[in-house]
Amino acid sequence: MTDNKSGTHGAILTDTPPGDGEHPLVQLRNAGKSYGNVRALHGVDLAVRPGQVTCVLGDNGAGKSTLIKIISGLHQHSEGEFLVDGEPVHFTTPRQALDRGIATVYQDLAVVPLMPVWRNFFLGSEMTKGPWPVRRLDIERMKQTADEELRNMGIVLDNLDQPIGTLSGGQRQCVAIARAVYFGARVLILDEPTAALGVKQSGVVLKYVAAARERGLGVIFITHNPHHAYMVGDHFSVLRLGTMELSAERSEITLEELTNHMAGGTELAALKHELSQVRGVDVEELPEEEDLKASAAASPEGTS
Template sequence: MAEPLIRAEKLVKRFGPFTALNGIDLEIYRGEVHALLGDNGAGKSTLIKVLAGVHQPTEGQLYVEGKPVTFQSPRDATEAGIGTVYQDLALNPLMSVTRNFFMGRELTTGPQPFGLLKMDEMDRITHDEMVKIGIDISDPGQAVGTMSGGQRQTLAIARAIHFGAKVLILDEPTSALGQKQQMEVLKTIARVRARGDIAIIFITHNEVHSNLVADRFTFLALGEVIGKGTKEELKGKDIRHLMAGGVEMADLEQEIAAI
């Protein structure tokens, strides 16, 4: 099998006496959608914050394309090609789509730092990058506040890809959206997947959503991996059992019936 794009080996993360991650092994392959599943408190966000350079692991090692890496900051992770799309999306609703797309990385002409913005070129790039993943915004000068939740997700994703992400981390991108918007985000994920060169780590609570778009799954419970594999490898396994963090559904049914 090919070298994983990202590999985490025996990651441990402690917050004081509390162990949030307890020896996690994770492999992310190029071009795949990798669902990271688990109940609240399982350690999903902590794990991706280690991958994104927000937290330093207490123990363990990260590898990017086989090389050991240490991220001191989110900037280090971004430079290594790991882009994170956080729930708040880091967008300014009052500014235009284009200005949000280039925020802090504007194209300018003339002497720095007072160069003129190349607005036409930035509009064109923004429009083209959005079309590539399925949204044709007729006016990139429109304010982001006029876009739907699903379109905003797409903008944040297109931006991360344009600025060099090889791995996109999406932390519960569908959880704050209505049904229709959720489908838009899943379609965006499927379109990125179809490019074939970008991996997505898709964190979700939703078994149906992960089944629709994911190639590979890792299940976390209480800071440990309790199951992993491709869709094929997991055939016949009790996904619902893994989703529930290993709790026996039959036991739960009995307990509820007894109340």
């Protein structure tokens, strides 16, 4: 526990140099990761800049989880370079990444469902008061700070004493985002934040992803949903079988092109051909095979 107003992480991050504008906050150059003879990631280039949302898309097994683990410090890269503020790094623990301002919000959110919202907000970095050895939790200050920080992100909760498990999935995601921002995150990694949510709750989360960008954070938005990515993304990277298939700015690609790169236009064309052989399946309304293949082959500037 700590009596620092901004918590343990905030105290450490006060000495962390901010991005100077010349270097991306986080950058991967030809990075890769092998597990024995299995090459999970290879030749990946990625740059995360302040005030931008970098969307990383890919199907199951594309390498998204491995990418998250490298940037968050859980695993070390075995190929290429990993730079933070232009400085090569080799994180050995997630704490080292967090100390450099890289916070990850996983799908399970790392919350305790039966604990109040304010307690989850400060979980592991509680504020205390009083002399040692009879220090005690500064509950009022934690409640006030949590309420202020949530409101700064546009999140208004009537009762911070309610168990966080009673909140909707979208609200829990937003609390986790606000918590990461408060404790000094400069790079926010969001692991499939809308995967298990409905349409309305997904919209709530996307709203706060945009709010984090407006506060100057570099956001890495991991998703398999191109429509969600296109709503908030500034740069799009598509992984396929551990390699970077696409890297494009928003101005260089349309939603249709992004969807086809994500889904695999060639595979869709082959699927349409197979479906046409099945009795009772109408494929007349689907795009022509030539259109699907052409869309998949279209490579905007920056495609690798």
